[in-house]
Amino acid sequence: MANSSLTQAKSAKNDEFYTQWADIEREVQAYLEFDPNIFRGKTILCPCDDPEWSNFTKFFALHFHDYSLKKLISTSYAVESKNYREGYQLTLFEQNDPKFDADKTRTQGKIFVLDSDDINRDGVINIDDLKWDYLDSDGDFRSTEVLKLRDEADIIITNPPFSMFREFLAWIVEADKFFLIIGNMNATTYKEVFPLIMSNKMWLGNGFHAGNAYFSSPALREYADGVYNPESGLVKFRNCCWFTNIDHGRRHQPLPLMTMADNLKFSKHKELKGKTTYGRYDNYDAIEVPFTDAIPSDYDGVMGVPISFLDKYCPEQFNIVGTLESNAPDNAYRTYFYTSKECSEAYSTRFGKKGIYDLNASGVVNGVKMFKRILIKAKGAAE
Numbered sequence: 001m002a003n004s005s006l007t008q009a010k011s012a013k014n015d016e017f018y019t020q021w022a023d024i025e026r027e028v029q030a031y032l033e034f035d036p037n038i039f040r041g042k043t044i045l046c047p048c049d050d051p052e053w054s055n056f057t058k059f060f061a062l063h064f065h066d067y068s069l070k071k072l073i074s075t076s077y078a079v080e081s082k083n084y085r086e087g088y089q090l091t092l093f094e095q096n097d098p099k100f101d102a103d104k105t106r107t108q109g110k111i112f113v114l115d116s117d118d119i120n121r122d123g124v125i126n127i128d129d130l131k132w133d134y135l136d137s138d139g140d141f142r143s144t145e146v147l148k149l150r151d152e153a154d155i156i157i158t159n160p161p162f163s164m165f166r167e168f169l170a171w172i173v174e175a176d177k178f179f180l181i182i183g184n185m186n187a188t189t190y191k192e193v194f195p196l197i198m199s200n201k202m203w204l205g206n207g208f209h210a211g212n213a214y215f216s217s218p219a220l221r222e223y224a225d226g227v228y229n230p231e232s233g234l235v236k237f238r239n240c241c242w243f244t245n246i247d248h249g250r251r252h253q254p255l256p257l258m259t260m261a262d263n264l265k266f267s268k269h270k271e272l273k274g275k276t277t278y279g280r281y282d283n284y285d286a287i288e289v290p291f292t293d294a295i296p297s298d299y300d301g302v303m304g305v306p307i308s309f310l311d312k313y314c315p316e317q318f319n320i321v322g323t324l325e326s327n328a329p330d331n332a333y334r335t336y337f338y339t340s341k342e343c344s345e346a347y348s349t350r351f352g353k354k355g356i357y358d359l360n361a362s363g364v365v366n367g368v369k370m371f372k373r374i375l376i377k378a379k380g381a382a383e
């Protein structure tokens, strides 16, 4: 049920989901543990973040001094440009400020800056020293104004609009910036995203507690029971993760694994225990490993593993060599292409009616199509 909430959010194009302070804190802590100076002298841009709503801006403003930041820039998107406009509230500091403009507040984005300027002269730089103004545009991250801020920044950190994830990631990558952003785990197999993961230019972050992400949203009432919790006032997404190119310790911890023989003998998964071999794809030169904890420690060939493996991926332990969902004709491990007749027959066998079941998009074991898989190989295994 909870997984469907993200789909629901995308179809309704509701992008108003505000990240919890505790999630930001836990994630950022993982990078600081790996490198305590990771933010020293750096400019952080939060490009989808109004401080009234965004804990990202508040969090980095609070820690401006502790992290020795050079500058924090946060920009917000005009309410009139948002897909979801209900529940808009003026920020108090805007309303009480001589700069306040009743028209601009709805049609223009805002910029908030924190730097070494101790505006209230209290000897500390914090959220009280935040300067703000209206942008000339609506604050769209693709606008020339925000593009310039992107180029000025060292690190881009935010939870971007769910409906624009691909575009947002491309916007960061073209500027070659460090980043820490929230997205949907399914994005890992997008054709624009997977090559970055495969080449270790992007990886999964430390992660949400127990894999559950909770967000506040003005559109909460639209979500079903079990997704929206009226007590906490939050909506739960199970398929969210952090994407980053900043290093953290967890990604260097190898997975503890059993040998192939031990998996077949002792695995807790009935799909493997007692079998004589792992499945082998009919159309790829690789074995099918249905669970990340069942990856054999002593197999030198290519293995198809679940996407959730990426959360445990240690680049010192494995190389990612491809994906089975790309349908790329140049996949080096492809051994067989199904004809459309074979695809139709497979559909009819499975569902008892006419249709096309594109067997080529996935790995197929004994005529049965598997879930999305990522192809990996043990580090150091012969090419």
Ligand SMILES: C[S@@+](CC[C@H](N)C(=O)[O-])C[C@H]1O[C@@H](n2cnc3c(N)ncnc32)[C@H](O)[C@@H]1O
Pocket (backbone or CB within 6 Å): 015, 016, 017, 018, 019, 047, 048, 049, 050, 053, 054, 055, 056, 076, 077, 082, 083, 139, 140, 141, 142, 158, 159, 160, 161, 162, 164
């Ligand atoms: C998922 S919410 C996250 C908000 C905030 N970053 C947080 O984590 O609490 C994404 C935000 O991006 C804003 N947004 C949508 N399209 C945008 C665009 N083209 N440029 C900038 N912001 C946009 C939405 O209005 C929304 O407030």
